[in-house]
Amino acid sequence: MKGVLLVNLGSPESPTAKDVKPYLDEFLMDERVIDVNKVLRNIIVRGIILQTRPKKSAEAYAKIWWEEGSPLVVISERFTNKVRQQTNLPVALGMRYGKMTIKNALQELKDKGVDDVLLVPLYPHYAMSSFETVVVKAMEVKDEFFSNIKITTLPPFYKNPEYIKVLSESIAEGLKNFDYDHILFSYHGIPERHIRKSDPTKFHCKIDGNCCSTNSVAHHTCYRHQCYEMTERIKAFLQLPEDKVSLSFQSRLPNDPWLKPYTDFEFERFPKEGKKKLAVITPAFVSDCLETLEEIAMEGKHQFQEAGGEDYIHIPCLNDNDAWVQVMADWIKDWDASEKLPA
Numbered sequence: 001m002k003g004v005l006l007v008n009l010g011s012p013e014s015p016t017a018k019d020v021k022p023y024l025d026e027f028l029m030d031e032r033v034i035d036v037n038k039v040l041r042n043i044i045v046r047g048i049i050l051q052t053r054p055k056k057s058a059e060a061y062a063k064i065w066w067e068e069g070s071p072l073v074v075i076s077e078r079f080t081n082k083v084r085q086q087t088n089l090p091v092a093l094g095m096r097y098g099k100m101t102i103k104n105a106l107q108e109l110k111d112k113g114v115d116d117v118l119l120v121p122l123y124p125h126y127a128m129s130s131f132e133t134v135v136v137k138a139m140e141v142k143d144e145f146f147s148n149i150k151i152t153t154l155p156p157f158y159k160n161p162e163y164i165k166v167l168s169e170s171i172a173e174g175l176k177n178f179d180y181d182h183i184l185f186s187y188h189g190i191p192e193r194h195i196r197k198s199d200p201t202k203f204h205c206k207i208d209g210n211c212c213s214t215n216s217v218a219h220h221t222c223y224r225h226q227c228y229e230m231t232e233r234i235k236a237f238l239q240l241p242e243d244k245v246s247l248s249f250q251s252r253l254p255n256d257p258w259l260k261p262y263t264d265f266e267f268e269r270f271p272k273e274g275k276k277k278l279a280v281i282t283p284a285f286v287s288d289c290l291e292t293l294e295e296i297a298m299e300g301k302h303q304f305q306e307a308g309g310e311d312y313i314h315i316p317c318l319n320d321n322d323a324w325v326q327v328m329a330d331w332i333k334d335w336d337a338s339e340k341l342p343a
């Protein structure tokens with residue numbers, strides 16, 4: 001029997017340093033997130049980052065936390081419930097990190113008689129720190145506990161026409177009453193090194209701004225290319241003026257070079273160039289979370305206005321948008337009927 005496993009990133013149990021610390025420990029000790037050898041990772045994560053970050057992160061989480069819990073978790077649950085209403089197959093939700101484990105979600109499916117699973121990482125793009133780590137973890141859990149279950153993975157959907165349509169339409173809705181002079185597509189950043197590591201050809205990705213527009217097999221796993229491609233497709237769908245759209249990367253950790261340009265530097269730069277009415281879109285995320293609600297909608301607005309900006313909006317992620325639920329339900333139906341996966 002077939003079933004569906006949706007997987008998102010996860011959140012701490014509560015916005016306190018006590019709960020943020022073990023969550024960040026599991027997240028940052030993932031070898032696909034902080035990708036250095038285990039000894040060095042231990043020093044960087046446990047010896048340095050976790051000494052101060054849990055308190056700071058807990059304060060940030062506290063600013064966006066909802067009555068029902070973490071926005072990312074609550075939104076993912078709402079989305080899952082709506083998808084369940086649109087399909088006959090069992091649908092479970094798991095998180096890559098934290099208490100809502102992939103193991104529990106697979107157990108829930110197994111208990112319903114499922115032995116053929118469609119795994120859906122809830123990330124539009126491929127990155128070793130997001131999509132890949134979900135797939136690897138699900139396979140490890142399957143091998144250890146559910147060896148009779150077959151898993152098929154839904155590929156990254158950053159350029160899928162139905163996804164581009166629903167995302168573009170929700171952006172259009174967000175822009176309706178806003179007289180912008182610039183639109184910034186702010187994607188979650190990754191270290192530049194991750195791009196090179198994920199390049200199967202080992203020579204294509206040069207992070208020089210050109211490689212991403214030259215056709216290559218490397219693009220199946222190139223996060224940077226996929227962010228550029230998604231931006232172009234949304235721009236084309238909405239017929240946005242070329243000179244009023246740009247892209248940047250947010251949420252970096254210190255020391256390594258991360259993908260550029262950096263979002264916070266753009267917030268400083270735009271007002272000086274006369275771009276004073278800014279709309280920000282965060283298309284690396286399917287659901288709003290700490291990185292959109294705090295870093296972009298609150299902190300970003302503050303940075304932009306401090307630098308001389310006047311009007312600022314963050315356009316929400318798709319969250320549990322009905323049209324997005326329908327797109328997911330249609331992908332599930334296609335896979336159920338004929339094993340077809342979205343392209």
Ligand SMILES: C=CC1=C(C)c2cc3[nH]c(cc4nc(cc5[nH]c(cc1n2)c(C)c5CCC(=O)O)C(CCC(=O)O)=C4C)c(C)c3C=C
Nearest residue numbers: 009010011033034057072127129130188190284289290291
């Ligand atoms: C090396 C560090 C990190 C990499 C690489 C990374 C990639 C990455 N992350 C997401 C999605 C999310 N990240 C979120 C929070 C978050 N990310 C990092 C670090 C890396 N992410 C940290 C330390 C945190 C925790 C928050 C903090 O302490 O500031 C979130 C939000 C989670 C929530 O509970 O709301 C999401 C979502 C992607 C898609 C990605 C690679 C493309």
Ligand SMILES: [Fe+2]
Nearest residue numbers: 129188251291
């Ligand atoms: Fe992250």
Ligand SMILES: [Fe+2]
Nearest residue numbers: 205211212225
């Ligand atoms: Fe590239």
